[in-house]
Amino acid sequence: MPFDFESTINRQNTWSTKWGKYSNPDVIPMWVADMDFETAPVIKEALLNRVQHGIFGYTKPTRELNQTVCQYLKRDFEWAIDEDWIVWLPSLVVGLSVVSRAFANTGEGVPTNVPIYPPFLSAPRLGERETITAPLTKSKNRWVMDFDALEGAITAQTRVMLFCSPHNPTGRVWDKEELKELISFCHKHNLVLVSDEIHSGLIMDADKKHIPSATINEAEDLTVTLLSASKTFNLPGLGCAFAIVKNPTLRKQMQKTMAGIVHHVGALGYTATFAALKDGRDWQIALVDYLRKNRDLVESSFHDYRFFNVNHTEATYLSWIDVRDMPIENPANYFEQHGVGLYDGADFGAPGFLRVNFACPRPVLKSAIDKITDAIEHADIEIR
Ligand SMILES: Cc1ncc(COP(=O)(O)O)c(C=O)c1O
Missing domain, CATH: 3.90.1150.10 (Aspartate Aminotransferase, domain 1)
Structure with missing residues (x-):
C-alpha cells in the first residue's frame, strides 16, 4: 500500500510547538x-478506535504490550529481552532526568559528548548535578568519540554517562568497534551507560545498522537503554517512552527516583506505541x-x-x-x-x-x- 508523504498538511492552530515558534507565518x-x-494509517486507526470508546480512565501497560516490545527488539535488532526489564516513561527526556538523579549524587558530574541534543546538557543541571562535556572530534570527515577527552573529563566520582545512539545532531550510526570501546571505557571506570536510542528506527545509510549498546559483550548489566516509538512514527505529542534495564539494582534505583513524581503514560500513548511496534x-x-x-x-x-x-x-x-x-x-x-x-x-x-x-x-x-x-x-x- 502506498503511503502519502508528499501532501502538505496545515499544522497551524494545532498547538504545535514547531509551527508556533515563529510569529512570521512565512518562516x-x-x-x-x-x-x-x-x-x-495503522496507528491513526488504532487511536480512532480507542477514542471512539470514549472512556479515558487510568491505564496500565498490558502483557501483550510488553510482549510486543520484546518482539520488536528481537525483530529489528536481534536483541532478546525479558518483559520485566521494561520501565514505562511518559517521555524520554523524563528518562534522562531520572537517570541523572538516580545514578549520580547531588553535585556530582554526568558526562556526555558534545554536540548533543540539548536535554542531555540540561537534565543533570536541573537535578543539581553537574554536566560534564567531552567534544566529539572529526576523523576522515566523520564525527567520532574522543576517549582521551572523555577520560580527562570524568573524575573518580563519576558514576553515569549519557550517550546518544544513533547520534543527534551528527547523525552518526556508531559501529561495533566504537561501541566496544565505549563499553570497555564504562567497565574500566565503573560507569552506568545510559544509551538514548530514540533514533534507532531512522537509519538513512542502507549499508549501516543500529546496534543496541546493551547487546555488546557484557554491556547489558551496566546499560539503561531509552527508547520510544515517538521519533520514527511521529508521536511525540502523545507522551510515551520506555527504558530497558536488565540490572535489577539499576531498575529499582530508577523506580525509586520516579515514585510519586513521574506520571504514568496515558491511554493514547500506549495505544499508539502498541500499534507502531506491532504493525508499523x-x-x-x-x-x-x-x-x-x-x-x-x-x-x-x-x-x-x-x-x-x-x-x-x-x-x-x-x-x-x-x-x-x-x-x-x-x-x-x-x-x-x-x-x-x-x-x-x-x-x-x-x-x-x-x-x-x-x-x-x-x-x-x-x-x-x-x-x-x-x-x-x-x-x-x-x-x-
Ligand atoms: C536524542 C533524543 N532524545 C530524546 C528526544 C525527545 O524524546 P521525548 O519527546 O520522548 O522526551 C529527542 C527528540 O528530538 C531526541 O532527539
Whole structure:
C-alpha cells in the first residue's frame, strides 16, 4: 500500500510547538524534531478506535504490550529481552532526568559528548548535578568519540554517562568497534551507560545498522537503554517512552527516583506505541525511503557554498551544518529573517553550527532550500 508523504498538511492552530515558534507565518520551521507527515494509517486507526470508546480512565501497560516490545527488539535488532526489564516513561527526556538523579549524587558530574541534543546538557543541571562535556572530534570527515577527552573529563566520582545512539545532531550510526570501546571505557571506570536510542528506527545509510549498546559483550548489566516509538512514527505529542534495564539494582534505583513524581503514560500513548511496534513496519520502511531522498537533496544542494558545510547524515532526519566560517554574527537569526527556522548549534554546545530538520514533504523542503540558498547568496560576503 502506498503511503502519502508528499501532501502538505496545515499544522497551524494545532498547538504545535514547531509551527508556533515563529510569529512570521512565512518562516518554514525546521528546528524541533517532529515530522510534518501524518503518522502511519495503522496507528491513526488504532487511536480512532480507542477514542471512539470514549472512556479515558487510568491505564496500565498490558502483557501483550510488553510482549510486543520484546518482539520488536528481537525483530529489528536481534536483541532478546525479558518483559520485566521494561520501565514505562511518559517521555524520554523524563528518562534522562531520572537517570541523572538516580545514578549520580547531588553535585556530582554526568558526562556526555558534545554536540548533543540539548536535554542531555540540561537534565543533570536541573537535578543539581553537574554536566560534564567531552567534544566529539572529526576523523576522515566523520564525527567520532574522543576517549582521551572523555577520560580527562570524568573524575573518580563519576558514576553515569549519557550517550546518544544513533547520534543527534551528527547523525552518526556508531559501529561495533566504537561501541566496544565505549563499553570497555564504562567497565574500566565503573560507569552506568545510559544509551538514548530514540533514533534507532531512522537509519538513512542502507549499508549501516543500529546496534543496541546493551547487546555488546557484557554491556547489558551496566546499560539503561531509552527508547520510544515517538521519533520514527511521529508521536511525540502523545507522551510515551520506555527504558530497558536488565540490572535489577539499576531498575529499582530508577523506580525509586520516579515514585510519586513521574506520571504514568496515558491511554493514547500506549495505544499508539502498541500499534507502531506491532504493525508499523511497512510504513516505517516507506518513510525511511522518503527521508533518505530528502537527505540526499539537502546534501547535494550546497556544494557551491564553502561557508555552509553539510555533514553526512547516516541516521536521523537531521542535517548538521558547519557555518563557523560564515561572517555573520547570528546565523540562526539570519536564516530566520530569510524565511527558514533552523536550530542554533549553541543549544547543542556547538556555536557556529545549525541543525536542519528535513522531515517534511519534498515540495516544502525544496522551497526551504531555495530560501537558504537565497540567504547565502545575499549575505554580504564572498561566498564561492
Ligand atoms: C536524542 C533524543 N532524545 C530524546 C528526544 C525527545 O524524546 P521525548 O519527546 O520522548 O522526551 C529527542 C527528540 O528530538 C531526541 O532527539
